Amino acid sequence: MKRAAAATTALISPCAAMRRGAGIAATCSRRKSEMSQSQQKDGNKGAGKGEAFVTAITPQSEDFSRWYLDVVRRAELADYTMVKGCMVIRPYGYAIWERIQHLLDARLKATGHVNAYFPLFIPESLLMKEADHVAGFAPEVAWVTHGGSEKLEERLAIRPTSEVIIGTLYAKWLQSWRDLPILINQWANVVRWEKVTRPFLRTTEFLWQEGHTAHETEAEAEEETLKILQVYKEFVETELAMPVIEGRKSDSEKFAGASKTYSIEALMGDGRALQAGTSHNLGQNFAKAFDIKFQGRDKVEQHAWTTSWGVSTRLIGGLIMVHGDDSGLVLPPNIAPYQVVIVPIPRGNWQETVLPPAQAIRDQLTAQGVRVMLDARDAYTPGWKFAEWELRGVPIRLEIGPKDIEKGQVVLARRDTREKQFVPMADLLPQVSQWLLDIQAGLLEKARQLREERSHYTESYEEFKALMAGARPGLIYAPWCDDAVVEAQVKTETQATIRNYPFTAPSAEGKACFVTGRPALVMACFAKAY
RNA sequence: CGGGAUGUAGCGCAGCUUGGUAGCGCACCUGAAUGGGGUUCAGGGGGUCGCGAGUUCGAAUCUCGCCAUCCCGACCA
Numbered sequence: 001m002k003r004a005a006a007a008t009t010a011l012i013s014p015c016a017a018m019r020r021g022a023g024i025a026a027t028c029s030r031r032k033s034e035m036s037q038s039q040q041k042d043g044n045k046g047a048g049k050g051e052a053f054v055t056a057i058t059p060q061s062e063d064f065s066r067w068y069l070d071v072v073r074r075a076e077l078a079d080y081t082m083v084k085g086c087m088v089i090r091p092y093g094y095a096i097w098e099r100i101q102h103l104l105d106a107r108l109k110a111t112g113h114v115n116a117y118f119p120l121f122i123p124e125s126l127l128m129k130e131a132d133h134v135a136g137f138a139p140e141v142a143w144v145t146h147g148g149s150e151k152l153e154e155r156l157a158i159r160p161t162s163e164v165i166i167g168t169l170y171a172k173w174l175q176s177w178r179d180l181p182i183l184i185n186q187w188a189n190v191v192r193w194e195k196v197t198r199p200f201l202r203t204t205e206f207l208w209q210e211g212h213t214a215h216e217t218e219a220e221a222e223e224e225t226l227k228i229l230q231v232y233k234e235f236v237e238t239e240l241a242m243p244v245i246e247g248r249k250s251d252s253e254k255f256a257g258a259s260k261t262y263s264i265e266a267l268m269g270d271g272r273a274l275q276a277g278t279s280h281n282l283g284q285n286f287a288k289a290f291d292i293k294f295q296g297r298d299k300v301e302q303h304a305w306t307t308s309w310g311v312s313t314r315l316i317g318g319l320i321m322v323h324g325d326d327s328g329l330v331l332p333p334n335i336a337p338y339q340v341v342i343v344p345i346p347r348g349n350w351q352e353t354v355l356p357p358a359q360a361i362r363d364q365l366t367a368q369g370v371r372v373m374l375d376a377r378d379a380y381t382p383g384w385k386f387a388e389w390e391l392r393g394v395p396i397r398l399e400i401g402p403k404d405i406e407k408g409q410v411v412l413a414r415r416d417t418r419e420k421q422f423v424p425m426a427d428l429l430p431q432v433s434q435w436l437l438d439i440q441a442g443l444l445e446k447a448r449q450l451r452e453e454r455s456h457y458t459e460s461y462e463e464f465k466a467l468m469a470g471a472r473p474g475l476i477y478a479p480w481c482d483d484a485v486v487e488a489q490v491k492t493e494t495q496a497t498i499r500n501y502p503f504t505a506p507s508a509e510g511k512a513c514f515v516t517g518r519p520a521l522v523m524a525c526f527a528k529a530y
Numbered sequence: 531c532g533g534g535a536u537g538u539a540g541c542g543c544a545g546c547u548u549g550g551u552a553g554c555g556c557a558c559c560u561g562a563a564u565g566g567g568g569u570u571c572a573g574g575g576g577g578u579c580g581c582g583a584g585u586u587c588g589a590a591u592c593u594c595g596c597c598a599u600c601c602c603g604a605c606c607a
Contacts, residue, residue: 056568065601073541084598140606161607194606195531201607208607275607312607346565383567390567401566411566495603530607 057391059326064270069199071320075329075392078199085197085204089313092392093200095337096316097207101187103239103334104209104311107231113183113211118165120189121156126164130289133163136256140192142204158191163257163282163308166212167290174294174304177216181224185211200317201274201530208312214292214304218283221305222260225281228309229262232277240315241332241443242266242322243451244276245475245525247500252484255308259283265499265525267451268321271472273499273527276318279309317530322447323416329393330415332443333436338373340365340432341389345382345401358400361410361428368429370436390415395439396432416442451475457506459514468494468528475527477505479520481513490515496526 057070072078077093089097105115121144128134137160144156159165170182191205211228215221229246236242244264254261258280266276286292287303296302323330333339344350344358355376362374373394375385382399389397399411410428413420416439423431454474458464467476476496491497501522508520 063601069600080599082598136606190607192606195604196606206607278607310607314607343566348565350565378565381565381567381569383565383569385568386566387568399566403566 057326057328060269060324067324067326068317068321071324071328071391072199077316077320077329080199083204085194087199087203089207092337093316096319096331096335097313099335099337100239100311100315101209104231104235105185105187107235108185108209108211111183111227111231113185113213115186116184117186117188118159118162118169120159122159122162122165124155124157126168127157129164130257130286132285133257133289137161137192140194142191142193159188160190160192161308161310162186162188162190162210163212163286164290167286167292167306170212170214170304170306171291171293174214174292177294177296179294180214180216180304181220182214183211183224184213185209198317200313200320202314206313208310210308210310213307214287215306216294216296216304218305221283221307222281225260225262225279225307225309228307229264229277229279232279232309232311233264236264236266236276236311236315237444239332239334240319240322241334241440241447242276242315242318243444243448245500245502247502247505247525249278249500250482250484250487250498250524252487253498253500255280257282257285258308259285263500265527266318266322267447267454267475267527268318268530269324269450270321271454271470271474271528272530273475274314274318274321274530275499276315277309277311280307282306282308323443324393327387328391330443331393331395333395333440336393336395337371338389338394339371339436340373340396340398341385341394342372342374342398342400343382343385343389344374344376345399345404346378347402350402354401354405357405361398361400364429365432368433370432386413396435398432414439416446459511461515464496464514464526465494468496468526473528475499475525477502477523477525478514479508479511480522480524481516481518482521482524483513483516483518486513486515490526495528497529499525499527499529501525 056074058066060067072093075092076090077096078087078089081088124143127137127141141160142158144158145152166184173179174182187207187209189205189207190210194202194204197203213221213224215224233244233246236244244266246264247262249255249261249263255278260281260283262279262281263275264277265273268274282305284303284305286306292304292306293301294304319331319335320329323332331337342358342362344354346354358374358376362372365372373389375389377385380388386397393415395415397413397415399413404410404422407422408425409422410425411420412423412431412435414435421431451474454472455477456467456474457477458467459479464476464478467473473496480498480501487498502525505523505525508523511520512518513520
């Protein structure tokens with residue numbers, strides 16, 4: 001009888017999560033009846049079924065975009081504000097960002113970079129110095145025109161990126177080849193006046209890391225650009241468990257003002273690609289525009305070779321879309337704010353009987369460097385907490401109740417596979433450590449497999465069109481003539497863009513371009529992109 | 531920036547056609563019993579109906595304008 005009541009409540013939640021829109025009411029009631037059947041079938045063995053535990057989110061299959069927004073809000077990663085296109089990153093979301101900062105910053109330091117902070121405001125005249133750069137960013141710059149009530153002599157741009165201000169300072173600091181390389185990174189916010197925004201994926205203001213380096217030779221700048229791309233790839237795959245494809249951008253997708261742009265690209269759960277990081281070789285373009293010069297070993301004054309590179313809070317969006325499922329977030333242990341959540345099972349005077357052992361376990365795990373949350377709130381039932389922490393993607397749940405204490409064990413449950421296990425207290429630490437490793441590796445592997453399933457190779461534009469028209473288009477590799485006009489045509493006809501020219505791909509040698517039939521110059525990876 | 535939809539309590543919605551001073555579910559607060567997959571009962575608090583004008587004795591409801599959000603397209607980490 002308790003069961004029936006529980007089912008009823010579970011059924012109401014999906015409707016509660018629904019948003020505006022006429023079609024939704026019908027959808028909701030349809031799902032209601034489906035759910036009540038499965039719920040009843042599950043009976044008391046619900047724990048083994050591994051589905052529909054969390055019901056407050058729109059299923060991915062029904063509407064991926066809505067699913068994404070539901071997860072962002074229900075998991076309390078971010079919320080909307082009164083400022084158009086600007087979101088709050090809530091504590092749980094910000095904790096993920098802090099993990100990203102922590103893990104990436106260590107890598108940047110290890111490769112010789114140091115952090116600094118440059119101004120938010122950029123004088124208009126500075127921004128105008130590099131022609132391509134201006135053209136690229138002009139449409140999305142926010143301007144400050146007044147200080148208090150007084151109009152400014154010169155407008156100030158709120159940085160959309162910092163190449164120009166940093167370049168100006170580099171010009172001031174650089175004298176000799178002995179000053180090189182300059183390897184500076186900054187963690188900052190930037191503003192781009194976007195027309196369409198989505199939490200994490202594209203917001204008016206966002207947080208990122210931008211590295212800016214200056215080098216003595218072209219080769220060194222290229223080496224730096226590629227080194228960082230590798231750092232990004234290793235970081236994203238190791239810590240976020242997001243497999244990425246590294247490669248060079250086509251000229252039309254290049255950063256405004258760069259000689260060459262490289263990117264890492266990830267495939268999302270809905271078959272669209274997300275640019276997860278970029279690294280630019282700026283050549284001498286900015287050095288010439290901003291007078292970044294030095295006297296060389298040969299006594300001749302010359303322009304430096306510069307690079308810039310960045311990853312942003314967009315990575316969090318990628319994380320959600322790569323690993324998440326219909327129950328919500330699934331976080332890789334390495335970036336999860338909490339790796340283990342302990343849910344005590346309250347019975348009788350549980351505060352005296354169950355809570356102390358739970359606290360002891362928390363302390364024990366914490367001492368081993370595991371990030372633990374003990375959810376001792378009395379107002380919620382265990383079942384409610386299970387669902388809540390699943391929605392928030394915590395990798396491992398640890399249940400401990402009177403029966404477990406009697407038997408000297410706990411219950412562990414994995415978020416990714418939903419596997420549930422009784423573990424003797426003595427084995428707890430090694431088991432948790434092992435599972436954290438398994439989950440981290442498992443998520444990467446699963447994402448890789450999914451990407452392989454959704455990767456195609458074709459030499460036929462007809463097949464290309466058919467694939468791109470599918471529900472989950474994925475990645476398509478194709479031999480390519482490298483012509484921007486044809487690229488634009490493909491985009492118009494199929495919505496697909498070139499993500500990059502992958503470093504590791506079948507050779508285009510001797511192939512014909514899949515659109516024009518002309519000799520292929522390169523292998524391109526196409527996808528519909530975010 | 532173009533096309534479409536929506537805006538009523540924290541969230542999801544009803545009320546609008548036919549104007550008469552706002553309601554439901556969840557959430558929240560209090561108390562009790564519960565507690566191993568979103569617990570139950572009882573009591574309670576919360577809304578200048580997105581904003582601004584207009585019509586009217588009277589507007590959530592009718593008219594106009596603006597704003598925001600979501601979806602679909604053109605531009606972008």
